[in-house]
Amino acid sequence: MKIKTFQALTMTEALRTIKEELGADAVILSTKSVKQQGKMFGLFGRAVVEVTAAIDFDPRQSDQQGHTKGERPSGGSSRQPQFQESFRSSMQQASARTDRVSVSQETLSGPRTPTATMSPDPLPAETGGRPHDHAAPEWTQLAQEVRGLRDLIETTMQPRRAPRRVSLKRLPPAATHFYHDLVRAGLEGGTAEEVLAEAASMLQVGDDESDVALRRAVHRALARSIKVSGPLLSGNDQKKTVIVVGPTGVGKTTTIAKLAAHYTLKEQRSVSLITLDTYRVAAVEQLRMYAKVIGVTMDVALTKREALDFIRRRSKSELILIDTAGRSPMDEAGLRDLRDLVSLDHPLETHLVLSATTRESDLVGGVKGYAGIPINRLLFTKLDETRGYGGLFGLLRTSGLPLSYLSTGQNVPEDLEVAGGERVADLVLGSPLKHVRRETEGVKREA
Ligand SMILES: Nc1nc2c(ncn2[C@@H]2O[C@H](COP(=O)(O)OP(=O)(O)OP(=O)(O)O)[C@@H](O)[C@H]2O)c(=O)[nH]1
Ligand SMILES: [Mg+2]
Numbered sequence: 063m064k065i066k067t068f069q070a071l072t073m074t075e076a077l078r079t080i081k082e083e084l085g086a087d088a089v090i091l092s093t094k095s096v097k098q099q100g101k102m103f104g105l106f107g108r109a110v111v112e113v114t115a116a117i118d119f120d121p122r123q124s125d126q127q128g129h130t131k132g133e134r135p136s137g138g139s140s141r142q143p144q145f146q147e148s149f150r151s152s153m154q155q156a157s158a159r160t161d162r163v164s165v166s167q168e169t170l171s172g173p174r175t176p177t178a179t180m181s182p183d184p185l186p187a188e189t190g191g192r193p194h195d196h197a198a199p200e201w202t203q204l205a206q207e208v209r210g211l212r213d214l215i216e217t218t219m220q221p222r223r224a225p226r227r228v229s230l231k232r233l234p235p236a237a238t239h240f241y242h243d244l245v246r247a248g249l250e251g252g253t254a255e256e257v258l259a260e261a262a263s264m265l266q267v268g269d270d271e272s273d274v275a276l277r278r279a280v281h282r283a284l285a286r287s288i289k290v291s292g293p294l295l296s297g298n299d300q301k302k303t304v305i306v307v308g309p310t311g312v313g314k315t316t317t318i319a320k321l322a323a324h325y326t327l328k329e330q331r332s333v334s335l336i337t338l339d340t341y342r343v344a345a346v347e348q349l350r351m352y353a354k355v356i357g358v359t360m361d362v363a364l365t366k367r368e369a370l371d372f373i374r375r376r377s378k379s380e381l382i383l384i385d386t387a388g389r390s391p392m393d394e395a396g397l398r399d400l401r402d403l404v405s406l407d408h409p410l411e412t413h414l415v416l417s418a419t420t421r422e423s424d425l426v427g428g429v430k431g432y433a434g435i436p437i438n439r440l441l442f443t444k445l446d447e448t449r450g451y452g453g454l455f456g457l458l459r460t461s462g463l464p465l466s467y468l469s470t471g472q473n474v475p476e477d478l479e480v481a482g483g484e485r486v487a488d489l490v491l492g493s494p495l496k497h498v499r500r501e502t503e504g505v506k507r508e509a
Contacts, residue, residue: 065091065116076113084117091116240280247490248422248452253459257283277491284490285483288455291439291464293480294321294411295331295381303373303382305404307435308415309428310388313443313469315345317415318383319352321467323475325381326356333383334376335360338369338403341387349385352474366403373408384410391431401434413439413466422453429461443469446477451489458486 064084070076080088091114240261244254260283261276294302304321306314318335325331335353337360339345346362353360359376363369369384376382386404389396404412414437416428429437440463442454458465468485471477479485 063116063118065114067112067114069096069110069112071108071110073111073113076111080113080115084115088115088117240276243491244280244452247492248450248456249490250422250452250456253452253456257287260287281484281487281491284455284487288458288483288486289462289464290481290483291466294466295325295329301380302411303384303408304411304413305384305386306413306415306441307386307400307404307432307437308388309390309417312388312415312417314388314415315339315348315352315385316472316474317441317443317467317469317478318349318385319356320469320475320478321381322352322358322383323356324478326358327475331380332378333358333381334372334379335383335385336363336369336372336376337361337385338363339385339387340364345385345387366406369403370406370408373406391428397431397434404435411438412436413441414463415441415443416454416457417444417447418442418451418454419444419448420453422456425453425457426460429457429463437463439464439466441466441469442481445469445489446471449492451486455486455490 066084068076068079070079094112095109096112097109241254241258244257245251258280261279264279264282294304306318308314322333322335326333335349335358337346337349340362350360361372363372373382386400389400412435414432416425440458445468465481468479468481469477470479
């Protein structure tokens with residue numbers, strides 16, 4: 063065995079030197095960035111990469127491989143077989159640990175605290191000493207090195223014990239197919255790994271590792287990793303003013319109609335509608351038609367001041383729902399207008415409505431685009447138009463915003479449900495949408 067620390071300006075350069083000196087089988091034990099001593103009292107030292115590498119060489123081949131060129135005594139074929147066996151088993155143990163935590167050049171490139179130092183020439187010259195003679199100097203030295211290597215690997219592993227991303231190798235083998243299921247559902251690889259690691263952490267030693275038990279754990283991890291807000295109104299005396307914003311055509315007005323119908327017809331709450339969407343005549347008429355059918359008031363506000371006047375005028379209503387014109391998250395001017403319009407001097411709960419059919423990167427862009435508007439909830443529509451819910455899940459997880467409702471079709475008011483973590487987990491794991499329990503079920507469709 064040989065352990066050596068190399069310094070180079072770049073990782074590529076360091077790896078090239080390691081390969082030249084120790085051969086392609088060398089294992090990287092640690093990497094870190096250090097300041098090289100400058101010539102002037104250590105000043106102006108350059109940042110260099112310091113890599114500690116080890117090689118488990120076979121002395122019978124070392125001369126041909128030249129791995130330890132100039133650093134081993136010649137004629138080094140004297141290692142006792144027992145040494146090698148002992149050494150190999152130590153290495154195997156070490157590499158088994160290494161496997162479990164998925165150590166590689168890549169994964170070791172994060173910050174760590176290596177303790178490696180270059181060992182002195184590890185192989186004694188041929189002595190003829192007996193392998194099990196613990197007094198033999200070569201045995202003592204090698205045994206120390208093996209112990210040292212073990213300690214080194216353990217120390218090196220420590221930062222991996224609290225990784226950001228956990229290797230699938232830590233999961234029960236039966237769980238790895240869930241990784242593929244999650245990725246197929248549209249989760250990014252890293253998110254899928256994190257969810258599976260969370261699922262694995264919920265399993266106790268000795269737990270049943272059947273597919274059913276693992277699926278339950280994955281389901282729980284998925285459900286737990288998103289926030290949900292519950293229905294708009296919970297307590298009987300609760301009052302709220304809710305404004306919906308979002309990109310064009312995602313279903314804002316339809317969702318408002320569903321909510322208005324549900325709270326009016328099923329929950330017998332007093333509801334008022336206000337629209338700030340005077341962008342298209344048809345938009346006003348659309349909401350007016352719903353208001354008429356449901357039997358609620360509907361006001362059209364052209365300005366912020368008018369909106370505030372209407373909110374005050376309808377202050378007896380338990381629920382005031384405000385519709386807005388759709389704005390593309392990339393339409394900066396439109397978003398500025400919207401931001402100004404919705405900055406009302408009145409407590410508002412703002413729901414950003416997004417379509418589940420949108421890919422994750424655009425969803426993230428959508429949330430970023432709306433960043434100037436204080437968003438309190440996410441509401442997803444068009445779940446019936448897709449089978450991939452990974453984007454939706456990924457956004458909920460990364461944004462940390464609570465999910466309010468899921469819209470599952472065009473029918474007013476039936477196709478709307480209060481969002482639940484379990485439901486989202488079902489969807490991600492591929493349960494068919496038809497099993498959706500609709501909050502508004504039982505409300506007679508009037509439109
Ligand atoms: N399949 C499906 N269609 C929906 C859903 N929600 C709304 N829609 C349909 O999407 C279309 C647009 O709905 P709107 O409610 O007008 O959308 P909007 O966001 O108000 O649109 P703008 O005001 O123009 O920005 C309509 O045809 C709706 O019926 C849903 O959950 N699933
Ligand atoms: Mg609309």
